Amino acid sequence: MPTTLLERYFPVVLQAILAFAIGTLLIGASAILGKRVRNAVKNTAYECGMTPYGTAKERFSVKFYLVAMLFILFDIEAIFLYPWAVVFRDLKMFAFFEMLVFVILILAGFFYIYKKGALDWTAEELKPVQHKIHVDLMPADPVPSEKVTHAA
């Protein structure tokens, strides 16, 4: 049984040193040993093998972000099913009902975004999400933003 702090954390320290050393080594080695070739094709951005065109600063629909965020949310929530799967045999019905509650909650969320139209891809002619909140709250005189910015 390691007693002192250093002894206990020695493996961690060792790993940190190793990781650092390997990283430095590999990057250093490739910098020193590697052959450098520059041409137009190599310097373009990588885009799935296609030839890139246009500017990268192009605007595109907010729907992409929305869907991406929703995907991440539901995806992460699904991860909880894995640890559950490991132990549900021990926990029996309790685990079943707990996971049922969890899934119902996720379904409620899904139902909500569905009804709100967040998944409606055919944008404009349908209702925008939470369109009621789209009121012009910007006052005609542009005072407020100055007010907010003078900080503490």
Added chain:
Amino acid sequence: MNMGDHLLSWILFTPLLGMVVVLAVPSSNKYLVRWVANLAALASFLVSLQLVLRFDTHAAGFQFVERASWIASLGVNYSIGVDGISYLLVILTTALTLLSVLASWSEVEERLPAYYAMLLLLETGILGVFLSLDFFLFYVFWEAVLVPMYFLIGIWGGERRLYAALKFFLYTMTGSVLMLIGILILYFAHANQFGVRTFEIADLMRVQLPIAAERTVFWLLFLGFAVKVPMFPFHTWLPDAHTEAPTAGSVMLAGVLLKMGTYGFLRISLPLLPNASQDWGIVCILAVLSLIAILYGALVSLMQKDWKKLVAYSSVSHMGFITLGIFSLNVKGLTGAVIQQINHGISTGLLFLLVGIIYERRHTREIAEFGGVAHRMPNYAVVFAIAMLSSAGLPLLNGFVGEFTILQGAFEVNPWWAALAVPGIVLGAAYLLWLYQRTMLGELTNEKNRQLLDLNLREWAVVLPLVAAAFWIGIYPKPLFEIVEKPVAQIMDRLHRTELHQKEVQP
């Protein structure tokens, strides 16, 4: 109405009831509001008169004591009672409130219900301070007084009312939060020594503090009281507040509110902290501060161009006499101080009422604007003369009785104190007589003063009781001395006992 068992509660809360009624009256009917307010003030005065009938001058200790638990977990009680000192102040408060409400009849026009409500609330607050036997209750009322006074000055005051109201509030608030710490130290000391949590003043007297701690507590409480008195150098809020307040506000402020400070010394500092109070260093500092207040107040009064401000600064000087009397720590000094509290209430109250009467007619208080007023207002001039002489301490009027007794007391301790205080009286006579000369006597030079009308019936009703009281106390002060005798003896007894105790312990 049977008030037998709860007389003091009735006295305390009648103004509050009156306030509720005043607020309930439709505010559009100003006439009705005025009548209701006057009746409410009259009612609370009549209720307090029962005390006159039933108060036993010869009994020691507190009378009509009522006690009920208020906040059990903190040991806070609603406990009220009255002894000779507070008895006089209670009567003074109810009487002066009645007179100031009556005096406001034609002065105030705006937001009448709120105005009268504030005056009545102020009355309850002040009465609460004088009646409380529980230190916490005392503090609650002490702080509660701030609010109505703040509004009285701030809404119905003169031109610089905002500044005055704010200054008044902040000064007193700062003083009283420090006082709160002193209270808490005593509270915990009692809890530690006796295992009982209580704020009862009578119980807190048992606390034995090391002298250093006692001195600290003394100074903490001192700050609260001294701001209210006000003692030099905490007096600067007073002239502003007085000058800007409406007449009724000034009367209440000078007449009774300032007495809360001196009452605090008498009721709390001396009995609760007898060792610190008799500490020669502390006594000297306080005596010197009192003497400075006496002389400085008088000198500054001499220089005033504003009628009301002059009276205000004279209060600083007169309150200096009272604190000097208290810290003479002998029977004469204390008796004089208690009596002078009442006298100052009567004479300064009268002076402020008179200033208010003239201000209402002319809307100015510049002394230079007046002169020869006696030609147009002979009755007013007579009453003013009486008020002035009573304030200046002329024999046969009330002011003399108090000041003379205080000087006797001070002389016993240190002849120099008396010697230094006497010029205060002389200066007092000087500034008042000079004021009289500049305003009442001489030729009627200012055209605007030609239209002045003399006192009307209501104004007579306001000033006469105070004039009568001034004469009565001046000619036959014996009943007053009798009332004060017991409580003063009790304070002296308390001081002596600790002195003996100290002597036994020390050698």
Added chain:
Amino acid sequence: MPANFMPSAAEYFRFAPEIILTIVGTLVMILEAMTGDRDKSSLGYVSLLGLAAAMAAAVAANNDPGLAFQSMIIVDGFATFFRVLVLGVGMLTILVSTNYLSEAKANSGDFYALILFSVVGQSLMACANELIMIFIGIEISSIASYILAGYLRDDRRNNESALKYFLMGSFATAFLLYGVAWIYGLTGSTNLGEIRTVLSHGTAPTAMVGISAALMLVGLAFKVSAAPFQVWAPDVYQGSSAPISAFMSAGPKAAAFAVMVRVFYTSFDSISNQWEPVFWIMSLATMVIGNFAALQQRNIKRMLAYSSIAHAGYVMVAVTSHSAVGTAAVMFYLASYCLMNIGAFAVVTWMARDGEKFVEVDDFSGLAQKQPFVTAILTVLILSLVGVPLTGGFFGKFLVFKAAIDSHLMWLAILGLLNSAVAAYYYLRVLVVMYFREPGASTVNLPPVAGTLRVAMLVTTLGTIALGIFPGLILGFATQSSTLGK
């Protein structure tokens, strides 16, 4: 795997308030999605009912105090007190918001659902007995609050406020989580009681325990806006809608103080000599910064924000005193603070109008002549914030400084009380403006006070007065519960 893993009915019963709130919150969310474009005030009432039911459940749960779910949850008087408090804050917030939202044409069920979820988090913080639960509670409460701060999403101020709140808030929670990780590493437990036991053996390296306590303190100090982590509060309170500022200044703060007291009084009890001086300095700094910065403010929301920082400082004084008396003072103070602060913000909500056009102190000019009812309400609340006797604020301050003196923190008490005298200055300015100035452009065409708002104003004001006259109402309970069920 423990044999008795299946929780008993009693355990669910102890956790009923959170369960009820979650169900009602989800229900409100679904109803919102199903009901289309109508004005959703009715969902506000549903949420009110849900909160009331949860409050009843919280009170009922206190009849059978104890632990639940492997000691992750604790129900004692302390937890019940704060549960009821945050639930009450939620109810008042809904009452304050309904009319405001209708006027901004943003009255939707989302808002109420978010309030309910945020309250779930705070309620969980109140009864958490374990660091992970505390963290989850804080996160649930915060994430909902971040969204609420930017709820009117076309309002630039709302956006700025939400972004600031979110960035700083997540940073602070990261610190908290880092502290939790350290303490788990040091003691092998996240249960507050077990940590206390391990730490009292004194085997864990003191310096490292101190660091982990400090990291957690950073996170909590941020939530209660204690100096030096108070910078966000004025900007966020000013930028958010007034009802949300009311909510954020009350509920999350109270819950975070509950956590602070529980964690530091239970787990870090044995290293109190380390954290007490830190708390001493922090409480003083918080009071001073809050009060002196408030002196300068012209915007009433900003002023109330700084004042709420100052009030956090007073509560910190009570926490610093580290005693049962101090705990009771924290509880009482927060109850009265929530009442008066929400009340004051309710008045601001009513006054602001038209996308919050009138939020300067000067906009209250002459209100006394135009709207005596609201003036009277605000007067009482301001006097309570000043700490004038016969109001809840007075007893709060009294108890706080009493606790400080009881623990021999004489200088802290003196400096704190002087601070409260300074505070009188800026509070009184509001009264000055209301009573002593002539009505201006902002006080003509005043809207009527909507029914729900009126209820909120009356409840807060009467509550403040009731606490001032009969502090025994909750002081007795607070004193009994101040031992934290240890």
